[in-house]
Amino acid sequence: MTEVRKRRESDGKLLESAESDHIDSEDDKTTKASTDLSGTIPSGTDKAPGLLEWLVRDLPDRWRNWAVRAIFSLVMIGFFFLVIYGGPLALMITTLVVQVKCFQEIINIGYAVYRIHGLPWFRSLSWYFLLTSNYFFYGESLVDYFGVVINRTEGLRFLVAYHRFISFSLYCGGFVWFVLSLVKKYYMKQFSLFAWTHVALLIVVTQSYLIIKNIFEGLIWFIVPVSMIICNDIMAYVFGFFFGKTPLIKLSPKKTWEGFIGGGISTVFFGLGISYVMCQYPYFVCPIEYSETLGRMTMECEPSSLFRLQGYSLPVWLGWLRIFGLSDTMYLYPFMLHSLALSLFSSVIGPFGGFFASGFKRAFKIKDFGDVIPGHGGIMDRFDCQFLMATFVNVYISSFIQTDSPQKLLSQVLYLKAEQQLQLFHMLRESLENRNILAPAN
Amino acid sequence: MTEVRKRRESDGKLLESAESDHIDSEDDKTTKASTDLSGTIPSGTDKAPGLLEWLVRDLPDRWRNWAVRAIFSLVMIGFFFLVIYGGPLALMITTLVVQVKCFQEIINIGYAVYRIHGLPWFRSLSWYFLLTSNYFFYGESLVDYFGVVINRTEGLRFLVAYHRFISFSLYCGGFVWFVLSLVKKYYMKQFSLFAWTHVALLIVVTQSYLIIKNIFEGLIWFIVPVSMIICNDIMAYVFGFFFGKTPLIKLSPKKTWEGFIGGGISTVFFGLGISYVMCQYPYFVCPIEYSETLGRMTMECEPSSLFRLQGYSLPVWLGWLRIFGLSDTMYLYPFMLHSLALSLFSSVIGPFGGFFASGFKRAFKIKDFGDVIPGHGGIMDRFDCQFLMATFVNVYISSFIQTDSPQKLLSQVLYLKAEQQLQLFHMLRESLENRNILAPAN
Known part of the structure; x- marks a missing residue:
């Protein structure tokens, strides 16, 4: 979520609590069920683990929260580097773990909203659906990329040939199980949670499938967009923190136009820079493919023209840039031009993923999706914009980049x-x- | 829905009303919002249009309903024949119309449940999402099958090349629109309806896309499954009506084991019969393809081996069938063996689509999804099992039949x-x- 906090945070807090009173009084019966959610959903606190708590003990309150948040941002970024270093497999496993955590956080809210004490089988059912849809989606991409390998292993061949049939049978099993588990006095709750589960699957599983597909196109298609969102988050927070005055949207009273614009501009420059660096390494730009000759997966290739320097002549209307020492012909990687589209999306549409999540949290009156990351909240609080971005990247590749090889x-x-x-x-x-x-x- | 009604219908009615009292008293606040739905959703009645009403005026009550129902079943079957006669295009348009009606019925229930008076933009938004998802899915199959043709038309080429990008942009437009339309006092309702819309899209749009894909594989892949479900509906009703004694599932107290089994057996034989007839006509078995040489779509082909008579020797354990005059070698169309799988699914898993729909109607305390078809209810009441079946057929084709041509x-x-x-x-x-x-x- 783009974090554009206003400077006078205490005002913000007042505003918020005034608002929630307002909601309580105006919302009607439909929402009553959720009024006692506080406490049932673990919410992020500014409490930090022991050692850290001790380190920041002398800071004034406002700065202490800031420090915890900053430190855990760094921890997460460090972890991100580690995973990239670990290679594609590590990235895919991380994606899977994040996906499962996000699903858990969303589904837990559903449990709390509909208070499922005694609802038969519901927990098992939603996890079963998570399992089958992952089996389907991960299987689809594994079949796409490893089909040749799997086909060679006698015992696994039927898994490839009948992948869709097996997945659909598993799903039907869950569907029948759901229908058989219906109990008269819980009909409404059961159907609501069924829908809730499916929407969560739609958001979490399908998008993480797209992330995996992006990774296969070359690590750059994963790392650049993800780090753009991170950059936009951080820079919007920083700009908002230091210059934020004008509120951006009612939904998130702490977000400001200054943060939105500052974050956007930073992201564009950041995107150009990181693209320039990464385009130089085959490790990042080569798609992950199965090589018939080597008999294994490779990430070596003759980089496509996207990742080879190319001369662009400066357009006339930018001629004035020459006074900064720019020559008439600039050498760029074509990918850098695509990075402009990505950074534009990540800083203009991306934040709406965050607004959506804020709205959702307000609708169900929870502060955060969870409490896994000190100073930040749940995993879902950090990844809300990543999901929309993954789809964009996937669509962008299939429309503008990839023709079948x-x-x-x-x-x-x-x-x-x-x-x-x-x-x-x-x-x-x-x-x-x-x-x-x-x-x-x- | 498989209609397996108990003989003593009056008992059934008593049982039902007793049950709904029960629900009212036991359900809690979450469901209260829906208690005043009666009246807001138009429900099916046994009232028939003027002329028909006059025709059945002298029948006793029970038989009058039966007659209205039977007559409208015949009307629908007649319409089905007419559409088949009209060819693939007529079938696709009918599918589209049915899909839109089903979406409307589901979404109207959502409106009624969450009482949307004053909810900003919601009607427009859900129809907008229906439009964009249809644009995406129908576009995908049009691009698949007519890509070559469309590519020839200068002005349309970009629609093919950027199809996914355009669809995703349209979707993002709706997403941003939704976020901007959020109003503090309606948060919860707005998010619930957003989820409701997406589940409706998942059920209705994706499945009708699969139906269209099945039609392209050859009309037989559409007509046989659809008529199997119809046959199963009717025969289960008939068997239940005359022999029904043992209740099948609490969810639908009118359904009986006798109807379930009788319907299933009838469907198997019906499936074998209709397959045998249809396999003889290229019009039904040929996939719809674009012919480069003819420069237009064709439905002419050398029928694949699936649709050519083949000798099967009678298995030893069925040897006793010889006393009925069966010879050792039977000549069958291989498709007839596949029809066994289809009829098995349509009579065993198919009805669960109907149970699901019954449960849903009970959860929101509505009698039918609508009142379009006298004696039957809404379109959705008739098509609830067709959706699951369409997915099954599609998966079945891609797993067992179709290898890329x-x-x-x-x-x-x-x-x-x-x-x-x-x-x-x-x-x-x-x-x-x-x-x-x-x-x-x-």
Whole structure:
């Protein structure tokens, strides 16, 4: 969530508590069920673990919170570096763990809202749905990328061939289980939680599937967007903290226009910089592919043209930049231009993911999604914008970057029966010859 | 919904009203909002339109309802034949119309539950989401099947190339619109309806997209499953009506084991029969494909082996069937064996779609989803099982039937740049030569 806090935080707090009174008095019966949520959902506190508490003991209150928050931001960023160092597998496992935590936090709120004491099977059911949908989505990408390998292992072949059928059967099992678990006096709660579970799956599982797909396109497609959101969060907080005056949106009274704009501009420059650095390393730019010749996954490649320096002549209307010593022809990685689109999205639309989460928390009158990260709240509080961003990156790649690679299509062709492969071969030859791309065989 | 009514219907009614009292007293605050739904949702009545009312005027009450119901079943089946006669386009348009009606019925219940008077923008927002998700899903299948054609039309090319990007932008527009429309005193209702809308989209739009995809695989993949569900509905009703004694599930007190089993057995035989007939007509079995040579969509083909008579020898343990005059070798269309799987699903798991819908209606205390079809209720009351079935058929095809056809892969190859097509060609040649499928060129 973009954290753009106003300087006079105490005012903000007053404002907030005034508001919640207001909600209590105006909301009607539908929301009454949630009024006693405080206490049932573990909320973030500014309490820090022992050692840290001792370190910041002499700071005034306001600065102490600030310090805890800053320290844990650094801890998380350090962890992020560690995971990147660990490589794609570590990244995917982290994504999975974050996804499960987020699901848990969302579903726990549902439990608290509908007070499920005695609701038969509900906890097991929602975890079962999480399991089956992960089996489906992770399976889909594993089949896509490791299909050739898995097909070689006799015992696993049916898992690839019937992946969708198995997933759907598992889902149907859960569906039937849900229907059989319906109990007269809980109908309404059970259906509400069923819907709640499915919306949580929609937000959490599908998007983490897209994140995995982005990782396969090359680590840069994961690291740049994620760090853009982090940068935007931090810089918006910093700008808001020092210059924040004008409130941005009623939903989050601590966010200011100054933070929003400062964060946005910082993100654009940050994006250009980090892209420039990362484009130079094959480790970051190469897609993760299965190499037939090596017989294993590789991240080595001849970087595509996106990641090779290219001369751009300065447009006329930017001619005045020459006084800063810029030459007429600039050498850029084309990816850097794409990074502009990403940073624009992450700083303009991205924060709406945060507003959405704030609104949600206000609707159910909780402060945070959890208390896992001191000074920050739950995992979901930190990742609310990442989800929207993942989808954007995925859509962006499929629309503007990726055309099917010959390798990927070839692996699809090799799934065909031998005579069909031959048929395709002849059709392709004919088509290529007709268009004079291939000299006709005589 | 599988309609397995008990013979002593008056008992059933007593039972039902006793139950709803029970619900009222035991449900807690969360459900209170829905207690005044009666009247706000138009419910099905046994009232028939004028002429029909006059025709059945002399029948006793019980038979009058039966007659109205039967007549409108026939009307719907007649309409179904008409649409099939109209061809794939008519089927797709009907699917779209049914989908919109179902969405409307579900969303109207949401409006009634959360009483949205004064909720800003909500009606427009949910219809906007319906529009964007249809744009996305219908676009996806149009791009799949008509991509080549659309690519030829200059003005439309960008719609194909950027389809996902456009859809996602439209969705983001709706998302931002939703966040901006949040009003303090309605937070909870707004989020609940947002979730409600998305679950409705998940049920209605994604599944009707799968139905369209099934139609493209050949009309038989649409007509056989749909008519199986219809057959199962009717036969379960008939068996339940005449022989029903043992209650099947508490959720729908009118359904009986006799109806469930009778319906199931009828469906298996019906499925075998209808498959046998339809397999003989290319119109039903040919996939709908774009023909490069004809320059238009065609439904003509050399039927695949699925739809060609094949001899099966009678298994030993069925040898006793010979006394009925069966010969040792039976000639069947392989599709008929697949129809067994379809009929099994439609009569065992299919009804759970109906139970789910009953449970939902009970949870929100409504009798029917609407009043469009006299004697039946709303469109959703008739189509609740069709949705689950559509997904099953789609998954079944992709797991057991369809391997990518050479034609479909070729059209993907032709999307590549010329030099990549050439690269793929050489890679494929090499691979084919290595495996001795193609004689090496000297």
